[in-house]
Amino acid sequence: MTRQAVSSYKQGLLETAQTLRQQIRAGEFTGSTSGLAPGLIQGNIVILPSDWAQDFLYFCQLNPVSCPLIAVSRPGEPLLPELGDGIDIRSDVPEYNLFIEGELTQTLTDISDLWNDQMVTFVLGCSFSFEEALQRAGLAVRNIDLGRNVSMFETSMPTTPSARFHGNTVVTMRPFSPADAIRAIQVTTRLPKAHGAPVHIGRPDLIGIDDLQAPHFGDSVPVHDDEIPVFWACGVTPQVAIRNAKPPVCITHVPGKMLVTDRLNDELAVL
Amino acid sequence: MTRQAVSSYKQGLLETAQTLRQQIRAGEFTGSTSGLAPGLIQGNIVILPSDWAQDFLYFCQLNPVSCPLIAVSRPGEPLLPELGDGIDIRSDVPEYNLFIEGELTQTLTDISDLWNDQMVTFVLGCSFSFEEALQRAGLAVRNIDLGRNVSMFETSMPTTPSARFHGNTVVTMRPFSPADAIRAIQVTTRLPKAHGAPVHIGRPDLIGIDDLQAPHFGDSVPVHDDEIPVFWACGVTPQVAIRNAKPPVCITHVPGKMLVTDRLNDELAVL
Incomplete structure (x- = not known):
């Protein structure tokens, strides 16, 4: 019987993630996951x-920068x-948004009561993955340094529609000196699976x-x-499209309160 | 007897370069080489x-972004x-600047009369190499599209000095939409051997x-x-350092009028 070896580095990260998910599942942690379980x-x-x-x-495939499917x-x-x-x-997301006919009606910390055998889950890459890469490159990520959630804005940049799903792109904003902005790009x-390069600067x-x-x-x-503001496409973009598409029911994470996985950010890197 | 095969693509470029250098050597071409012999x-x-x-x-080694030695x-x-x-x-540069004690005293199209057995030539990479890469990526390079030399500015960004060589960095400027600026980065x-990423934006x-x-x-x-202006370090930076160092004699190209080589821009690429 063979199994894949896991480095002690990764093993430490997995224990951090599993502990955090246990706290989330127990309802003991309902906050932003920015800066948590880095890596x-x-x-x-x-x-x-x-x-x-x-x-x-199809909407995700047509808008891969804002909706990178993982x-x-x-x-x-x-x-x-x-x-x-x-x-x-x-149970493993800190807080959920419940949309009924496109309207945000409720936030919850567990959706077991709403689950049924028709539910399909989509997980999209998140800018928190590249925040860790920015920090490893020596750049200061101000929202992390200030202990705040990142600023998000609904822009005038349209997504490519798919049937009833349509709307503008949501972006995150991080300020940098011009030289650091170049490095951040x-x-x-x-x-690319964590939104990749900025979409605007x-x-x-x-x-x-x-x-x-x-911020919105x-x-x-x-x-x-x-400094200059640098804007990346954001995984909250689907929440705008859902507001417009008005499905009978849709559940998302609350912006900034993400699913923490066991996979390394570096597994998303193309180089 | 074996020799390295040269692709027909490269052979065509070599013939273009050799024809251009013959015209330059004969004094028939003394203009900017921007956009010529692309590739x-x-x-x-x-x-x-x-x-x-x-x-x-040492100055080049200390300032590799503005002075990438090739x-x-x-x-x-x-x-x-x-x-x-x-x-x-x-004879193979369209026009030369002659500096005596750091002062620009004359421009010439041939320096054979000034040559002696102590002269050392330095060739530094040039932004014209990346202009071709930008065009191949579908970006419009306005100075080329307008048939003008690129704009160059002496900045307040100091170089790292080496003995008597010191001064501020000279940059080229190209305007782009924010999305194209990100792509250009x-x-x-x-x-990196053609000045690499921008130094400012x-x-x-x-x-x-x-x-x-x-422009200066x-x-x-x-x-x-x-649009936003994007700034790359420029190989005219040494001409500022020479003005400050005041060597008894120094010969450079006239900004924008470069040595055209037989080597491919792609040979400079790291990826």
Whole structure:
């Protein structure tokens, strides 16, 4: 009987992730997962009835920068073994948004009571994966340094629609000096499954953002006078498309409160 | 007797380069080489007496982004066989600047009368190599599209000094939409021997540039309202250091009028 060897480095990360997921499952942790379990992939979550899943799958394929698919479950299957040992999507996200006919009606910390054999789970890559890569490259990620959720904005940049799913792209914003912004582009280019390179830089007015200090999701993060804002596509983009598509039921994570997996960020890197 | 096979693609480029160098050598072409012989490495030139060459070599090693060395000759050797068959540095640059004690005193189209057995030639990579890569990536390079020399600016960013060689970094500027600027960073990152990724983006005021339409070298190039300026380190940087170091004699190319070699830009790429 053989098994794949796991490095002691990875073993330590897995224990961190499993402990965190146990706390989340027990309802003891309901906060933002930014900066937690660094080194491991975190995921945006979208759960839809199977008769809406096909259209949403096309939506992800048409918008791979905002919706980089890293896993899709079979209908009714709550486990995601390819992302981590024992992950149960019904309980292992810190907080969920429940959308009924496109309206956000409730937040919950466990969705077992809503689960049925038609539910399909989509897991999309998340910018928290590249935040760890930015920090390893010596760059300061201000939202982490300030202990805040990242700033998110609904832009004027349209997604490519799929049937009823349509809407504008949501982006995250991180401020950097111009030299660090260039480095951040290089570092995140390696990680297309975590939204990859930025989609915009320097000119929020050109993508419909009037006030950088008034994010539509998450927390405000200061931009210093000698910095430029850098914008990455965000896995909250589907929540806008769901608002527009109005499926009878849809469950997502609450922005910033992600699924923590057992897989390494480096497994997402193309170089 | 074996010889290395040359693709018909490269053979065509070599014939273009050799024809261009013959015209330059004959004094029939004295203009900017921007956009000419696309696909082949062009070089910035610095020629110094051997007793100044060591300090300048260190200067290049200390400032590899503005001064990416691609060839250094032995004292008195006018040929550069590693860069091209028959290249004679005394005649094969469209126009030369002659600096005496750091002062630009004359421009010439042939320096044979000034050559002696102490002259050392330095060839530095040039942004014209990455302009071809940008165009191949589908990006519009405005200075080429307008038939102008690129805009160059002396910035407030200091180089690392070596003995008497010191001064600020000279940059080239190209305007792009934010999305194209991000792509341009990705493309030029592959070419560290052609100045690599930009050194600055978006905020000319932070690097001592007051007026983008008043370049210190080259031509002015318009920046549209929905664009941001992107700045790359430039091989004219040594000409500022030479002005400050005041060697008894120094010969350079005239900015924008480069040595065209027989080597492929792709030979400079790291990925």
